Amino acid sequence: MKLFHKIFLCFVLLFGTAFQAAGFLLVNYAYGNAIEQEKKYAFQEFQQNKYILQSILYLEPGLLEKDAGSLANMAGRFTVPVALFGQDGGCIFSNINVQPDFLGLNGEGDGQIAFRILREGGESDILVYGCIAQGDRKACLVTETDISPVVDAQKSMAAYLQKIYIVILCISFPVIFLLTKVLTGPIKKVGKAARRIAKGNYSEKIGIKGRDEVSELAADFDQMAQQVEEKIDELSDMARQKEDFAANFAHELKTPLTSVIGYADMLCRRDLPKEEVKSAAGYILSEGMRLESLALKLMDLFVLDKQDFFLVRMPVKEMFEDLGQGIEPVCRKYGAGLHMEIEDGMIEVDYDLFKAMVLNLVDNAAKAECRDVWISGTRGKDTYQIRVKDNGKGIPPKELGRITEAFYMADKSRSRKQHGAGLGLALVSKIVKIHRAKMEIESDGKAGTVAIIGFPLPGGGADEENI
């Protein structure tokens, strides 16, 4: 059974039973009150007729011993129908509509006032029983008070209530139906959205505003859908990056291999002059070196992903003094002047990775047709900042966001000529991540480039103060 039907049925049952019960209790309460009122009235009647009987007995002592005929003559003096029973329970006189046997005393004549409600042939009466004495003889007086109007009123009230009940049920059915629809509507919406998400529509949102439980559920659901969407986007991005990586890798392999095969074929088939043989061998060597560099960098990239590195606290100045031997030849090779200014400071590094990072950045700067390369190290409050700056041709700002992607080359022809494959900055960005550092590359695309790497200071910089 669906939730809608359950809620609808519950409402109808609850409402129907509650209304019936309330109506029944109300009618009964009103009837009880009216009967109590009638009892009081019947008692007054009894008292009045008891005085009348006593006055008759006073005037005619021994009347109780005579036959009923003498009392029957005086029946007109009573205000309501009465009956008189002797000590032995036998009927002395009765002008009550029912048979005296039916009135039969049931211990009522023992001195206590008693009430009985009598229903017969659509008529309802209250019989009041009470004791009366004449000399040493006793008798039981019964008076009859008609309460048919009260009973009829109760019946018509109950019938009227039934009519109201049916009318209210007819009106409340559509109201309950609409109410149930309003209550279950948001749940239905959540269900529909869940089905659409299950079909792959991850951008689906329910967007129910409010503070009730269903709105909270919808908000949680939206949040979950948002997370799923982000995760799916992330996975799609990763899949796309892997595809790009494979395609770029194949492309980067194909170009040097085509040249190598072409030149090797030429050397095999033809007898070439010495100069041409030298030139062909030169191409094969150059492309071979490009392949070797590609293979080495790829290996480094994979190794960085797999390995755990142990970082050691080291003085930056000393590291750069050592690194100078590797940096200077690179700058010299491309005709760039080197300027280094390194402040004292300690950072946590894997020295080999740190070295690879700096050499890659300097290599890129020197290859960018610059005249000078500046390397600086400054100690800040929480970080130690290393900047590698050049005044080369720069990187177009729109390319800056992608240059750390594997195989991405801003200037393809220059990179290829210089044995690059777009892996240097991908490697650097992984090394930066391993050191929990942050890297920014800034360039206006004309007046050089600066790479800024901020290393966190050990102990948030506090330890450094004590050195």
Ligand code: ADP
């Ligand atoms: P590669 O190994 O081919 O040099 P990188 O990943 O190191 O590749 O760099 C990606 C691209 O970013 C390069 O193709 C190059 O065009 C550009 N680039 C990186 N550093 C600089 C720089 N300092 N000046 C100008 N261009 C740069």
